[in-house]
Every structure is written in structure tokens, then in C-alpha cells.
Amino acid sequence: MEIKTVGVIGAGQMGNGIAHVFALNGFDVTLNDVNKEQIDKALGTITRNMERQVRRGVVAEDAMDAAMKRIQTTMSVDDLKDCDIVIEAATENEEVKRDILKKLSEVLKDEAIIATNTSSISITRLAAATDRPSRFIGMHFMNPVPVMKLVELIRGLATDDPTFQLVKTMAQTVGKTVATSEDFPAFIVNRILLPMINEAIYTLYEGVGSVEAIDTAMKLGANHPMGPLELADFIGLDTCLSIMHVLYDGLADSKYRPCPLLVKYVEAGWLGRKAGRGFYDYSGDEPVPTR
Ligand SMILES: NC(=O)c1ccc[n+]([C@@H]2O[C@H](COP(=O)([O-])OP(=O)(O)OC[C@H]3O[C@@H](n4cnc5c(N)ncnc54)[C@H](O)[C@@H]3O)[C@@H](O)[C@H]2O)c1
Numbered sequence: 389m390e391i392k393t394v395g396v397i398g399a400g401q402m403g404n405g406i407a408h409v410f411a412l413n414g415f416d417v418t419l420n421d422v423n424k425e426q427i428d429k430a431l432g433t434i435t436r437n438m439e440r441q442v443r444r445g446v447v448a449e450d451a452m453d454a455a456m457k458r459i460q461t462t463m464s465v466d467d468l469k470d471c472d473i474v475i476e477a478a479t480e481n482e483e484v485k486r487d488i489l490k491k492l493s494e495v496l497k498d499e500a501i502i503a504t505n506t507s508s509i510s511i512t513r514l515a516a517a518t519d520r521p522s523r524f525i526g527m528h529f530m531n532p533v534p535v536m537k538l539v540e541l542i543r544g545l546a547t548d549d550p551t552f553q554l555v556k557t558m559a560q561t562v563g564k565t566v567a568t569s570e571d572f573p574a575f576i577v578n579r580i581l582l583p584m585i586n587e588a589i590y591t592l593y594e595g596v597g598s599v600e601a602i603d604t605a606m607k608l609g610a611n612h613p614m615g616p617l618e619l620a621d622f623i624g625l626d627t628c629l630s631i632m633h634v635l636y637d638g639l640a641d642s643k644y645r646p647c648p649l650l651v652k653y654v655e656a657g658w659l660g661r662k663a664g665r666g667f668y669d670y671s672g673d674e675p676v677p678t679r
Pocket residue numbers: 397398399400401402403420421422423426477478479480481484488505506507508528529530531622623624627662
């Protein structure tokens with residue numbers, strides 16, 4: 389089977405990046421979201437990000453025009469029925485994802501593959517919500533998708549070899565390097581990264597350091613390109629909290645308990661960059677710590 393058409397469910401931070409990368413690499417993309425505003429925002433973001441690539445000489449202008457023409461949008465899952473692969477990149481919530489996968493299974497052609505970009509939820513469990521566990525796989529892109537080289541591939545218990553090989557080749561075709569993870573909570577990257585971010589939030593919560601001190605310490609002291617709080621805002625605090633819950637529930641170890649301050653920020657709707665406010669306020673020219 390050859391993959392030519394890619395469906396993307398969820399037009400948020402990740403969905404727009406996934407659509408961007410596949411369209412630039414010659415695939416026809418249909419981007420779906422339940423929220424029209426998110427679709428419009430995604431098209432704006434893709435345009436701006438491709439324009440930046442054109443300015444930098446990474447992408448030719450006619451390649452950008454062709455890529456933009458390859459992207460269609462829809463609010464109906466029915467329009468994904470003829471895709472060769474559908475990548476689910478909706479909100480990190482198991483109920484939301486199970487519901488999407490169930491509806492998608494009813495309309496999608498039998499031979500198509502379904503992948504999920506979940507950061508942490510069991511691939512085997514999500515596979516069970518579909519009609520095709522053998523052609524279901526975890527395809528975990530990193531944010532921002534056009535920039536970050538890694539894709540983690542995660543097989544569920546039933547994922548078959550042809551599916552794994554096809555998706556691996558497809559990831560390489562769009563310029564990504566694959567790392568394979570077993571299906572355990574949060575896989576490799578987030579199993580290691582999120583406890584660090586959560587610990588950074590504890591150091592803020594306990595008054596060990598200010599937002600600025602914590603981020604400066606980790607940037608200059610550990611040579612990280614972004615501080616952990618800046619990174620948490622970038623990922624989205626709702627996504628961070630959801631991953632901590634998956635780790636806590638899935639591994640039953642109290643070391644994964646989400647910091648109460650993270651919970652509070654999410655309850656306040658301070659979800660980070662995408663909401664304009666999190667550990668930093670993004671309303672001005674420069675981000676300013678919110679505490
Ligand atoms: N943010 C990151 O750094 C990152 C990195 C890798 C993977 N992920 C994963 O990618 C997924 C999306 O994360 P995000 O950061 O793009 O979130 P986001 O909040 O930016 O976007 C989620 C999108 O899903 C849409 N959505 C919700 N329910 C839907 C439905 N039923 N049908 C269609 N669309 C629906 C929302 O309207 C929203 O546009 C999550 O599973 C997350 O864990 C996130």
C-alpha cells in the first residue's frame with residue numbers, strides 16, 4: 389500500500405504542524421477539527437510558518453504554494469473516509485480520543501491506517517476503540533513539528549509489522565528520525581521530560597526559586613535550550629497535567645503526583661502559550677513571568 393492522502397484530526401498546535409509537514413512533502417492533507425476557529429487559526433499558523441521557511445531559503449516559494457493547495461479542511465470526520473492514513477491529534481483526553489476513534493472507524497476505508505499522536509495514553513487501549521487494532525499505531529511527533537526531528541513510534545499489542553514498517557518509512561520520507569518505544573505510560577520522551585517539568589513547578593510552588601530563576605538555572609546550568617517552565621507553557625499546561633495523570637495512574641507511584649500549582653493553573657485556564665498566559669504572560673512583546 390502506498391500512502392498519498394493523510395487525514396489529521398485536531399487542528400491545534402500539533403495538528404497544524406503535522407499538516408504543514410505532510411503537505412510540504414507532497415501528501416494531500418485533510419485537516420479536521422470540531423472548532424472552526426481552530427481550523428482558521430491553523431491555516432494562518434501554517435501560512436506564517438511556511439512564509440518564514442521561504443524567507444530563510446529552506447522552502448521554495450512555489451513549493452509553499454503547492455503545499456498550501458494540498459491542504460483541505462473539514463469539520464466532518466466523514467470527509468476523511470478515503471484517506472490512506474489518519475493521524476489523530478486532538479485534545480489529550482482519553483474519552484475525547486476514544487469517541488473520535490470510534491466515529492472514524494465507522495467511516496474510514498478498511499485498508500487505511502490510524503495513528504495517534506497521543507503523548508501518553510496507552511496505544512493498546514486506544515486501539516481497542518477502533519475496528520482495526522492491527523493497523524493502529526502511536527506516532528508521537530514533537531512540538532513544533534516542522535522543526536523537531538524526532539518521531540516516537542509506539543506499537544500497541546496488536547500492531548502488525550507491515551503497519552509499523554509503512555509508518556516508519558513515511559516518517560523518514562517527511563525527514564524525521566524514528567525512535568521506537570514500548571507501550572508504557574508516556575513512552576520515552578515524556579516519561580523522562582514531564583517529571584522534570586513537574587519538579588520545576590514544585591520548586592516554584594515551594595518557593596525555592598522564581599520563574600525567572602528556575603528557567604535561567606536550567607538553561608545555563610544544564611544547557612537546556614528552554615527553561616522547564618517556558619517549555620511547560622509551550623507544550624500546554626493542560627497537556628502537561630494530563631500526562632502526569634497518566635503517569636501517576638499508570639505506574640502507581642507517588643513520585644508522579646501532579647504539582648497542585650499545575651492543577652491550579654489549568655483550573656484557571658492559564659494553559660500556557662496557546663491561551664496567552666501560563667507561567668508567563670504573552671500579551672506583550674516579551675513574555676513576562678506571571679508570579
Ligand atoms: N503540545 C505538545 O507539545 C505535544 C507534543 C506531542 C504530542 N502532543 C499531543 O498532541 C495532541 C494535541 O495536542 P495540542 O498541543 O495540539 O493540543 P491543542 O489544545 O492545541 O489542540 C487540540 C485540538 O483538538 C481539537 N479537538 C478536540 N476535540 C475534537 C474532536 N472531537 N474532533 C476533532 N478535533 C477535536 C480542539 O478543538 C483543538 O483544536 C494531544 O494528544 C497531545 O498530547 C502534544
